[in-house]
Amino acid sequence: MRPPSAEACGRPLCTVGGSRVPLPPDAVVPANVPALVVVPPAYEGVEEQSLRLRTEEGVDVEARLLRGPDNSGVLAPAAPLVPGTRYHLEGNVPCSDGRTGQPFVAMADFTAGPEVALPTATATATGVLAQVDWNYGAIRVWDGGASCSSDIMGAQVTLGFTPAPELVPFLPWVHWELDVDGQTWATAPHGAVDASGAARPADGFRTMRDLLTVYTFCGNEPPGMPPSAMGLAPGRHVATLRPVLEQSGTALPALEASFELTCHRMCGCADGGYDTPISDPDADDGLPVKAKGCSQSGGGLSVLGLLAALRVWRRGPRANRP
Numbered sequence: 001m002r003p004p005s006a007e008a009c010g011r012p013l014c015t016v017g018g019s020r021v022p023l024p025p026d027a028v029v030p031a032n033v034p035a036l037v038v039v040p041p042a043y044e045g046v047e048e049q050s051l052r053l054r055t056e057e058g059v060d061v062e063a064r065l066l067r068g069p070d071n072s073g074v075l076a077p078a079a080p081l082v083p084g085t086r087y088h089l090e091g092n093v094p095c096s097d098g099r100t101g102q103p104f105v106a107m108a109d110f111t112a113g114p115e116v117a118l119p120t121a122t123a124t125a126t127g128v129l130a131q132v133d134w135n136y137g138a139i140r141v142w143d144g145g146a147s148c149s150s151d152i153m154g155a156q157v158t159l160g161f162t163p164a165p166e167l168v169p170f171l172p173w174v175h176w177e178l179d180v181d182g183q184t185w186a187t188a189p190h191g192a193v194d195a196s197g198a199a200r201p202a203d204g205f206r207t208m209r210d211l212l213t214v215y216t217f218c219g220n221e222p223p224g225m226p227p228s229a230m231g232l233a234p235g236r237h238v239a240t241l242r243p244v245l246e247q248s249g250t251a252l253p254a255l256e257a258s259f260e261l262t263c264h265r266m267c268g269c270a271d272g273g274y275d276t277p278i279s280d281p282d283a284d285d286g287l288p289v290k291a292k293g294c295s296q297s298g299g300g301l302s303v304l305g306l307l308a309a310l311r312v313w314r315r316g317p318r319a320n321r322p
Helices: 168-173 289-293 303-309
Strands: 027-030 036-038 052-055 063-067 073-077 086-096 103-113 127-143 148-163 174-180 183-188 213-217 235-245 255-261 265-268 274-278
Touching (some): 036 168, 073 086, 127 255, 148 235, 148 255
Parallel strands (some): 027 103
Antiparallel strands (some): 036 073, 235 255
């Protein structure tokens, strides 16, 4: 077993690339958007008094300036935007521009579109959540105290999120929480989920777990693992995805999906698919003949294989990691 590296895995450098206004090019924003957001680099904050919203002609828009989740900068317009008008949003982040030495300004231009009803009418108004995949193998987990990662053998379930069309126009201004059995499992900042339902992966700094992936460890856990890296117990669980539209006075409906985590091997079949989870392909467990008859391609690991594959908690400079 390798001892921890003496090299520190400290906080990241403050880089302007870590800050953004979570808008695509040529974006159209609903005129009734409750608030606009500038997301800062990890461990930094937007100077909220630097936030500005102006029309294309340079006219300032009256708004409240607030500090939001994860030290984001939040600008809440005092009145609805004017449909068809071009706007410019900007805010300072603490990283200096290397060429000028001045604070970096995150900015974006967009067009105000018609008002859009908030997706609050039904339980599925925000979309659909469901289990879409199960995998066994190495899982990257993050040490929130030192911002290092380690690969641990385990099983993971991927949840699929399909946003409702009514939610899509507001996605840049939504931040997220995934609860499992009533406890917070993962969070994600504004704009972390796109119109296809794909979520930004965890970076080990701002977020420690992927928003739509849950896992359990299959084998001995390395000592000293922080709570932010711990897995779930094997078995059935219920996931609740909570979208929060910034500065909205009305809560968006949460989404639920049940899933099962198991370390049992999966039987790899000739058609490339997978069948019922099994603990022993030769056991008389009442499974269909098809499940027993297919080969163990990549299915479980022997005890020796598991020990060989289990990687101890490693610490190394973040810059050296892919």
